[in-house]
Amino acid sequence: SIFTAPEQVSAFKKYDFIIVGAGTAGSVIAARLSEDPSVNVLVIEAGVADNGTDSELIYIPLLAGEGVGTLFDWNYTTTAQSGFNGRALDFPRGFVMGGSSAINSMIYSRGPSDEYDRLANLSGDSGWSWDNLEGYRLMNEKHSSPWNNRSNVGEYDPSVHGYGPLLTGLTPTVFETDNRVIANTAAYPEQYPFTLDLNSGNGLGFGWLETSVGNGSRSTSASAYLHPALNSRSNLDVLLHTQATRLVSTSGKVTFREVQVAQSATATIYSFKATKEVILCAGSVGTPQLLMLSGIGPTEQLKSVGITSVLNLADVGNNMQDQSILALQWEVNGTSLSSFLSDATALNESLEQWAINKTGPAAGNMMVNTIGFLRLPSNSTLLVAGDPAAGPNSAHIQLSFLETFYPNPGQVSPTTGSWMSATVVVQSPTSRGSLNLTSSSAFVHPTINPAYYTTAFDIGAAIEGVKMLRDFLATPVWDGYIIAPYSAVAALQTDAEIETYIRTFANTLDHPTSTAKISKITDSFGVVGPELLVKGATGLRIVDASILPAAVAGFPQAEVYIIAERAAALIKSTWSLS
Numbered sequence: 282s283i284f285t286a287p288e289q290v291s292a293f294k295k296y297d298f299i300i301v302g303a304g305t306a307g308s309v310i311a312a313r314l315s316e317d318p319s320v321n322v323l324v325i326e327a328g329v330a331d332n333g334t335d336s337e338l339i340y341i342p343l344l345a346g347e348g349v350g351t352l353f354d355w356n357y358t359t360t361a362q363s364g365f366n367g368r369a370l371d372f373p374r375g376f377v378m379g380g381s382s383a384i385n386s387m388i389y390s391r392g393p394s395d396e397y398d399r400l401a402n403l404s405g406d407s408g409w410s411w412d413n414l415e416g417y418r419l420m421n422e423k424h425s426s427p428w429n430n431r432s433n434v435g436e437y438d439p440s441v442h443g444y445g446p447l448l449t450g451l452t453p454t455v456f457e458t459d460n461r462v463i464a465n466t467a468a469y470p471e472q473y474p475f476t477l478d479l480n481s482g483n484g485l486g487f488g489w490l491e492t493s494v495g496n497g498s499r500s501t502s503a504s505a506y507l508h509p510a511l512n513s514r515s516n517l518d519v520l521l522h523t524q525a526t527r528l529v530s531t532s533g534k535v536t537f538r539e540v541q542v543a544q545s546a547t548a549t550i551y552s553f554k555a556t557k558e559v560i561l562c563a564g565s566v567g568t569p570q571l572l573m574l575s576g577i578g579p580t581e582q583l584k585s586v587g588i589t590s591v592l593n594l595a596d597v598g599n600n601m602q603d604q605s606i607l608a609l610q611w612e613v614n615g616t617s618l619s620s621f622l623s624d625a626t627a628l629n630e631s632l633e634q635w636a637i638n639k640t641g642p643a644a645g646n647m648m649v650n651t652i653g654f655l656r657l658p659s660n661s662t663l664l665v666a667g668d669p670a671a672g673p674n675s676a677h678i679q680l681s682f683l684e685t686f687y688p689n690p691g692q693v694s695p696t697t698g699s700w701m702s703a704t705v706v707v708q709s710p711t712s713r714g715s716l717n718l719t720s721s722s723a724f725v726h727p728t729i730n731p732a733y734y735t736t737a738f739d740i741g742a743a744i745e746g747v748k749m750l751r752d753f754l755a756t757p758v759w760d761g762y763i764i765a766p767y768s769a770v771a772a773l774q775t776d777a778e779i780e781t782y783i784r785t786f787a788n789t790l791d792h793p794t795s796t797a798k799i800s801k802i803t804d805s806f807g808v809v810g811p812e813l814l815v816k817g818a819t820g821l822r823i824v825d826a827s828i829l830p831a832a833v834a835g836f837p838q839a840e841v842y843i844i845a846e847r848a849a850a851l852i853k854s855t856w857s858l859s
């Protein structure tokens with residue numbers, strides 16, 4: 282059942298598992314654990330339902346990104362970022378069933394095998410390696426055709442896709458920009474290799490982007506996992522509009538099987554107990570915040586806001602990494618997506634068509650269809666101090682291509698002309714930030730400091746990325762299409778000018794990780810061990826992006842899904858569930 286207030290949950294019902302957060306990972310865990318009819322599962326979600334007011338902002342693929350800043354967003358803000366000339370950024374996180382999978386940009390890209398092998402190495406558990414996770418990859422997603430059944434032959438490898446509930450697919454609409462990206466790989470295969478499927482574990486090269494879209498609609502962890510489970514099972518309950526405010530140790534000092542919840546700072550506090558485990562799936566912000574509110578974290582930090590330490594874990598809230606995105610734009614020949622997006626009549630018609638049968642231009646991802654992952658040259662001075670990539674086959678730089686004017690924060694799109702944009706992301710940043718409490722109230726946002734571009738590697742790699750992008754677009758393949766760079770891009774000549782542009786315009790890519798990072802059982806640092814159990818605690822596990830040791834080498838949602846699938850299997854094995 283779905284409840285909207287704590288008092289609706291029967292005081293007599295015993296829950297084996299309490300999951301905090303019905304987001305990307307939480308929905309997977311809830312659906313998998315409730316497959317065993319002998320256990321009862323309660324999910325506590327602070328946010329709202331995904332099928333009420335404004336739910337089209339979630340489910341219409343064309344509107345991906347429009348859920349940011351709405352009722353589906355926690356609407357966090359970062360601290361003033363020194364690497365961004367003191368700018369504070371909006372920092373979106375999903376506040377809805379499905380969590381961030383309901384408001385994200387839908388890119389489904391597992392990343393290189395190196396990424397998972399790094400996870401296995403750093404946790405000391407070979408079960409997290411790319412090879413050993415194969416079954417969990419296949420359990421998660423299934424490639425589906427776009428609404429118009431455009432043939433995707435030669436754009437992906439069917440053999441690497443699975444049979445899971447999350448639907449993924451390629452674009453229904455190929456644009457001129459996409460064609461030229463792929464033509465560049467054909468013309469310069471040594472420099473710009475084509476990778477048939479970027480979900481194959483080969484994380485380098487250029488190729489087509491898979492998105493979490495199927496049957497003309499966004500596929501979220503709620504639509505794929507949580508709702509089907511709720512519709513067919515009586516042993517799964519979800520409590521919405523209710524925030525977990527504190528974990529209470531129920532017996533001894535470090536056994537955490539009780540969760541306190543409330544609907545606002547002034548509302549009654551209720552308490553739920555799990556007989557087996559509490560599983561935190563509250564994400565890279567919510568999980569460390571809740572741990573600290575419960576006295577689990579750096580003792581001195583907790584003391585400063587009047588919280589008594591229960592378990593001193595210095596890494597809670599620390600080590601935060603995020604990736605940052607920078608857009609550059611070019612005027613192009615041709616009728617681009619921009620003209621469709623600026624035609625109110627065409628847009629409205631497409632939304633009406635979607636409402637009728639989930640077809641038409643609104644029914645597929647159109648923004649980013651092609652992407653490239655590149656390494657810095659091996660003799661780059663940036664690598665002298667060490668290589669921060671997940672491995673030798675992992676990218677330092679990601680370039681993606683859009684058939685429209687994609688403005689950076691503070692830029693205004695031109696009202697005339699046809700445009701393309703390309704974005705630069707440093708895939709393997711070395712800056713590490715932190716998340717801290719300023720209050721012992723769960724209803725006061727924590728301070729979020731991703732510390733973007735505070736290392737020489739990060740800013741140097743971003744400058745190199747801009748140059749690599751310009752090289753990619755300087756080949757004869759683009760002749761006759763690209764007219765000229767946008768004025769602000771044309772003005773970038775020196776490294777110093779590029780650096781200023783980055784620091785003025787780059788934004789968050791919304792990929793925070795590592796605020797409760799994984800480590801080996803024997804390591805004195807880290808927050809969770811290889812089975813994702815909180816170090817030094819009993820009854821408490823974390824399954825979400827916060828456990829990742831570093832910024833992901835691919836895109837986080839695919840990795841979070843895969844980790845959640847294996848975590849569910851580990852939990853089932855611990856408790857001998859079917």
Ligand SMILES: Cc1cc2nc3c(=O)[nH]c(=O)nc-3n(C[C@H](O)[C@H](O)[C@H](O)COP(=O)(O)OP(=O)(O)OC[C@H]3O[C@@H](n4cnc5c(N)ncnc54)[C@H](O)[C@@H]3O)c2cc1C
Pocket residue numbers: 301302303304305306307325326327328346349373374375376377378379380381382384385386387388389390523524525526562563564565566567568571790791792793824825826827836837838839841
């Ligand atoms: C705007 C945006 C664009 C993105 N684009 C992409 C993309 O294209 N591709 C990609 O791979 N990744 C993308 N990401 C990142 C990706 O979506 C996330 O990394 C991933 O979904 C995180 O999953 P999670 O389970 O850790 O957390 P979430 O999915 O965020 O789930 C956390 C859940 O916990 C709930 N919660 C938090 N605190 C509490 C509490 N105290 N009590 C109860 N409930 C709580 C939240 O409301 C939320 O529902 C994007 C993210 C955003 C925000």
